[in-house]
Amino acid sequence: MDIVDSKILIALQDDADLPLAEIAKRAGLSPSPCWRRMQKLFEAGVIRRRVALVDPEKLNVGTAVFVSIRTNRHDAEWSRQFCEGVAKIPEVVEFYRLA
Numbered sequence: 001m002d003i004v005d006s007k008i009l010i011a012l013q014d015d016a017d018l019p020l021a022e023i024a025k026r027a028g029l030s031p032s033p034c035w036r037r038m039q040k041l042f043e044a045g046v047i048r049r050r051v052a053l054v055d056p057e058k059l060n061v062g063t064a065v066f067v068s069i070r071t072n073r074h075d076a077e078w079s080r081q082f083c084e085g086v087a088k089i090p091e092v093v094e095f096y097r098l099a
Contacts (some may be wrong), residue, residue, distance in 0.1 A: 001046070004027050004028065004029065004037065005037060005041060005046075007026055007027040007028065008023060008026075008027045008034065008037055008038060008041065009041070009046070009047070010026070011023045011026040011027065012038075012047065012050075016050040016051070020034060020035055020038075023038070079097070083095075
């Protein structure tokens, strides 16, 4: 990677829907070499995928909540049952086990 690749990545992170011509302009390239560099970044796994960022307030999910749960059981069966139960709650997008 060099400074030109970094400029391409910055442009894509700013807006992955930018037209190729705009990404190339920001990187100081013409579109064809820019496209080739972008393809190499995808092939190398530097760019894994393009995603859409949504407005949490418009989806009415503007609040993140962390809940602490304590248990006196720490066996695999309890953990399996807990994970299965939590996975059925659509509002839960992630959960962690901390030690």
